[in-house]
Amino acid sequence: MATAPTAPVIETPGPAVTGAGAIRPKPRSILGYWRLYLAISPFYLLFLCFGLIPVGFSLYLSFHRWDGLGHMEYAGLSQYRYLLGDAQFWHSISNTLIIWAIATLPMLFIALVAAVMLNSAVRFKSVYRFAYFLPNVTSVVAIAIIFGSIFSTNFGLVNAVLQGLGLDQIAWLNTPWGIKVAIASLMTWQWTGYNAIIFLAGLQTIPGELYEAARVDGAGPVQTFFRVTVPLMRPVILFTLVVSTVTGLQSFSEPQVLLQTTSNTSTFAGGPDNAGQTMVLYFFQQTFDNNDFGYGAAIAWGIFLIVGIFSIINWRLVQRREK
Template sequence: MATVPALDRPPAAVADTPVTQPRKGFRKYWHLYAAISPFYLLFLAFGLVPVGFSLYVSLHRWDGLGSMEWAGLSQYQYLLGDSDFWSSVGNTVLIWALATFPMIFLAMVTAVMLNSAVRFKNVYRFAYFLPNVTSVVAIAIVFGSVFSTNFGLVNALLQAVGLDQVAWLNTPWGIKIAIATLMTWQWTGYNAIIFLAGLQTIPGELYEAARMDGAGPVQTFFRVTLPLMRPVLLFVLVISTVTGLQSFSEPQVLLQNTANESTFSGGPGHAGRTMVLYFFQQTFDNNDFGYGAAVAWGIFLVVILFSIINWRLVQRRGED
């Protein structure tokens, strides 16, 4: 009996519709968003809104109480030709240089010593970190006594070795050295802890290999430690640039009783008037909030410029 060939039937359609998943939207995870929302709300209220408002104020003339008067870019045009502002920039950069480079050197040396210490490591770390958590005002008052002309410890040491006294807080270079010394003492321990954390990430096998190749301690430091510490060094340099160029409390407290002028004058001859001190002087002494906002944006650009320069210099040395 002849069999009838089966008709070609199309295969049963396979259901290719994906299984619907419940939507993972805001309604499902609202409690997670609510948990992290305080940070963003505070950042919006005390970060972005003030920044935007300061930019708006910099385009107006305003004494802080009356109505605002549109000024456009005239505030910034005046800022570019303001000799007092550029003098404060020069003071700030010089103080930053006098403080930052010795501080980085001392912090690195301190970190190497702490890394090689066997006993009482935690005690040393606490002792070196203590200046950073101490009140800046208290530190400045103590350093004001240390650098006092008649009864200061520094002048007592100079007289002990047969040298003349120096009016540290009444001469331009003395003021800058005193402020830079204060900042160096304040931040050395903090950066030493950061360097120490970087040193502890370097494998010990590299040091053993260097010793087997006959490298001494100095060669090991420059050939092994320093190249591997370059990212940490870059971080410390950028952070020190940002904080150092915004110095305010140190010169303000240290020099507030050395001149019969404004609290933000920066001492005799304005030798210690930093950029932030000049900003406060224009804003709160002269009640010129519009120009003060323009000065603040000028400070921002200077800090960004020097941070980029330092970052590029360290990166270029790393590539070489």
């Protein structure tokens, strides 16, 4: 008697085994990822050779006296003790802070206003952005030479305008405050467009409904700017303030090129009475003009500490205002 064929039995997978009895994949050794490490190694090798090792050597060098060729002589903390009592170093700090204040605060305000205007422009936005960003990608040496002509005492454009208004000429590159104003003007012209592009990127993240609500409430353009735009742009303002602080306190090329023909003592001293001698310019003078590499390294670490302190102060002030 024939029997009916039986249906095949289909086994369904059971629940995954977890816990102590689970079978875990064997972890790969670190050598198993050698291809990935090889792919990212160029950055770390370059950073090690041109970043970390020079920084470590500069710290080591700051505790020694060395002229760049002879034998290193251990000096301990004497370089730093001399740095704290170096009147010229403190004078360079004062010059740097004054130039930074004259340049940075107006620059950020002008950049923010320019970004608002760019954001509201309808036609030729790309052309305006290119025109604003062009000074930042132009050679600093070329810019400094042009500004040297603009602030020239006898044939400068600024003095020509003053004469046209019936005012006396000013020896911009031969007076302490004139030097600072000239350097600050150069830095403002160079970095305004860069910060304006960053502000523009931040403005484009603000919803348009907020501006419409402000207009419905009767707020004018000025009230909208200070009551809506500025509060919502605080994170971006913090970023630009910190970046401007770091770059402004490390200004070197601007006074070096602008004042190299007006210095009394050295090509890198910073103009008459060292009125334009910034911290980095003083570091360059001591290291490469006087061949005192140990003291130059100590100056470099002093500059690093000052820049870090002012960056933290700026960050804390903006954060406190947000609260």
